[in-house]
């Protein structure tokens with residue numbers, strides 16, 4: 001057992017994967033529940049999909065459940081997504097199910113990767129790549145990425161770039177990709193004011209209801225999903241009910257597929 005061969009195996013295979021992910025169909029920022037769900041439904045259709053996750057671990061806010069009690073609540077509408085991921089869920093009351101947060105995150109991650117999505121942890125999205133279309137419309141054509149350790153250590157290190165036909169912002173409460181677009185290009189988001197409207201206080205029913213409408217192309221080439229969608233469009237937070245995140249991730253995948261002109265209906 002040669003330590004150098006172990007090192008070579010890791011480095012060679014990692015960089016082969018990374019190089020393979022420099023030009024993709026869909027690049028997703030954030031491996032929380034919405035990003036992982038989107039990645040699964042895209043990869044399942046043979047669409048080349050990559051996720052860049054800032055943190056060491058995947059799952060975003062899901063492993064924490066509610067106030068660190070690591071169970072999550074899922075409503076009836078999203079139960080079929082749990083079934084698709086083979087997550088065990090117990091009926092709690094009419095229309096509400098309870099599932100283990102860690103089991104759910106593990107299933108989302110495993111199924112997304114087995115479907116063919118690449119996930120890179122410890123890589124942050126710090127900017128986007130912009131081009132002009134034939135109609136002089138600004139369009140996002142890629143993500144600018146860097147090791148998370150660079151920003152955490154406040155180092156001045158230039159980033160690298162990934163080209164993608166469609167980008168999905170699944171960065172949660174902060175809506176980081178949309179925030180970057182707003183900062184660099186001005187108030188040009190497809191919100192009523194053009195800027196980020198800001199997340200509103202807790203109202204589970206309204207937050208979940210508005211989430212699917214908020215999941216949309218918010219700038220040419222950029223789809224927003226999950227908590228980021230509610231933050232961008234000024235809808236409420238909803239606490240530890242996660243059905244909307246799964247449904248929103250699936251919806252983001254459907255929109256991306258429409259944009260990629262692959263005419264397929266997701267089951």
Ligand code: 48H
Nearest residue numbers: 030032033034054060061124125171172226227237238239
């Ligand atoms: C790469 C990044 C970057 C970046 C952040 O927060 P998440 O879990 O997001 P969602 O929308 O899938 O799920 C939201 C849910 O977890 C939640 O917070 C709920 C339901 N809250 C309700 C309430 O009332 O509070 O995951 C986002 C992921 C995280 O893993 C981040 O580390 C990652 O995105 N991320 N990755 N580049 N610039 N910014």
